[in-house]
Amino acid sequence: MKWITREHVKVDRVACPWLIKRFVDPAAEFLFVPADQVMAVAERDGATPYDVKGVELGHHGKECSFEAILKRYNLMDNPALVLLGKIVNGADTDNTLWNQPEGPGLEAIAEGFRHLGYKDDHDVNAAEWIVYDALYAYCQEMVRQGKPDGAFTS
Amino acid sequence: MKWVTWEVVGVDRMACAWLIRRFIDPEATFVFVPAGQTPLPEGAEPFDIPGVRLSHHRGHCTFHTMLRAFELADPTLQRIARMVDEADVVQEVALEPAAPGLDLICRGLRLTSPDDHVALDRGALIYDALYAQLNRVSSPPEP
Numbered sequence: 001m002k003w004i005t006r007e008h009v010k011v012d013r014v015a016c017p018w019l020i021k022r023f024v025d026p027a028a029e030f031l032f033v034p035a036d037q038v039m040a041v042a043e044r045d046g047a048t049p050y051d052v053k054g055v056e057l058g059h060h061g062k063e064c065s066f067e068a069i070l071k072r073y074n075l076m077d078n079p080a081l082v083l084l085g086k087i088v089n090g091a092d093t094d095n096t097l098w099n100q101p102e103g104p105g106l107e108a109i110a111e112g113f114r115h116l117g118y119k120d121d122h123d124v125n126a127a128e129w130i131v132y133d134a135l136y137a138y139c140q141e142m143v144r145q146g147k148p149d150g151a152f153t154s
Numbered sequence: 155m156k157w158v159t160w161e162v163v164g165v166d167r168m169a170c171a172w173l174i175r176r177f178i179d180p181e182a183t184f185v186f187v188p189a190g191q192t193p194l195p196e197g198a199e200p201f202d203i204p205g206v207r208l209s210h211h212r213g214h215c216t217f218h219t220m221l222r223a224f225e226l227a228d229p230t231l232q233r234i235a236r237m238v239d240e241a242d243v244v245q246e247v248a249l250e251p252a253a254p255g256l257d258l259i260c261r262g263l264r265l266t267s268p269d270d271h272v273a274l275d276r277g278a279l280i281y282d283a284l285y286a287q288l289n290r291v292s293s294p295p296e297p
Contacts, residue, residue, distance in 0.1 A: 091255070105237075105255015112283030115290055130276050134262030141265065152254045 002047035004031040004038055009121045011092040011110045012051045012065045015084075017125050018132040019066060020050075023081070024073045032121035062097035064089045079148050080139035087135060087150070101152040106135070155179050158198035161186035163270050165260040166242040167202050168277030169217040169234065174201075175278065177231075178224055186270045215242045230288045234281070256284065 003020055005013050009032065020028045033041050035052070042049045050057035051065035057072060058065050066088040075081050089095070090103020091110060109131060118124045142150050157174060159167050163186075174182045185198055194200050201208040202216040211219050218235040220226075237250040241257035260277055267273035 087255070101251075102255040102258050104251035105253065105257070105259065107255075108252045108287050109256070109259065109280055109283045111290075112285070112287030115286040116279075116282055127279065130263065130266070131259055131280070133266045134259050134276075136262070137265035138258045138262035141261075151258065 001025050001027065002029050002031060002045055004033065004042045004045070004047035004049050005051045006035040006038055007032040007121055008114070009124055010114065011088060011107060013121070014110065014113075014125050014128050015066045015088045015092075015132055016050050016057075016069055018129050019069055019075075019081075022136075023075055023078075024069065030122065030125065059093075062089075062093060064092045066092075079143045080136060083139040083142060083148060083150055084132075084135055087139075100150065102135075102150060106131070155181065156183050156185060156195075156198040158185045158187060158195055158200050159202050160189045161270050162189070163264060163273050163277070164242070165257045166215045166217055166238050168260050168263070168274060169215075169238045169281055170201055170208075170220055171274045172278045172281040173217060173220055173226075173231070176282075177226055177228075178220075184271065184274060210243065213243060215239050230285055230292060233288050233292075234284060237284075252284075256280070 003017070005016070017028070017030050031041065031045070031047055038049055038052045041047065048057070049055045050069065052058055057068045060068060067085045070076050070081055070085050086098040086100045087102045087106060089098055090100035091106035095103045110128070113124055113128045116127070118127060142148065163171070171184060185195055187194065194203070199208070200206040201220070203209055208219055208223060209216050215235070215238045217238045221231055221235055233250070237253045237256055240248055240250050240253035259280055263276045263280070264273045267276055
């Protein structure tokens with residue numbers, strides 16, 4: 001299945017493809033196009049749009065697209081993914097919804113990946129997924145330790 | 155040159171190894187020994203092991219110690235030292251909001267890496283990204 005979003009990815013548009021590939025659609029193919037072409041290409045290619053204004057898999061209120069995908073694909077019963085969603089939200093938004101202390105660090109590192117010379121959004125995603133694998137492992141460890149809101153939130 | 159530290163690396167040792175490779179010794183190789191093991195292998199410079207020259211000093215992390223020992227005055231490296239301090243050493247004040255996220259990503263990287271060598275390689279990418287971002291925000295905008 002094809003999935004499409006805006007080019008020049010940062011937080012949500014790296015976290016969402018990671019989530020889709022790992023938990024929703026292992027055969028996912030990703031398209032990154034200029035913002036004003038997303039809906040037209042989505043229709044033409046039969047791709048599912050995400051992290052675009054006005055779509056189901058986008059921001060709703062203060063929730064980010066990663067959280068919309070968790071809800072849409074019944075992943076909310078995985079507490080480690082729910083925690084990861086809060087951290088992604090903290091990095092991708094003004095962090096007033098969950099006040100997740102891990103957010104700013106992820107944001108800085110995600111922004112930095114845009115400046116390491118990767119040739120396109122596919123390469124940024126390929127390189128940066130180790131970050132989300134690491135975050136997910138940390139979230140699983142927190143859940144195992146009975147800290148579903150992470151180590152820094154009491 | 156050979157460098158030695160305890161196995162199961164975290165935020166400080168990933169930062170130190172990145173610093174060594176990028177700014178001190180591009181040909182560096184790393185050896186890991188179990189925590190507490192003595193004597194340390196001969197001919198290797200130890201770091202982040204209690205009691206050695208390149209370790210925690212005066213409430214600061216080893217990364218901070220290394221900046222002083224190798225006279226690295228780059229202000230971006232000083233920022234990273236403050237983050238690692240806040241992540242790795244108990245600090246009374248938190249000035250670097252990115253510290254908790256940096257810490258947990260490094261911890262997670264060790265969990266997802268098959269060994270310490272891979273963890274250092276992946277950690278280096280995280281510090282490359284952090285360094286790029288901090289340099290960018292501290293430089294004047296391009297004309």
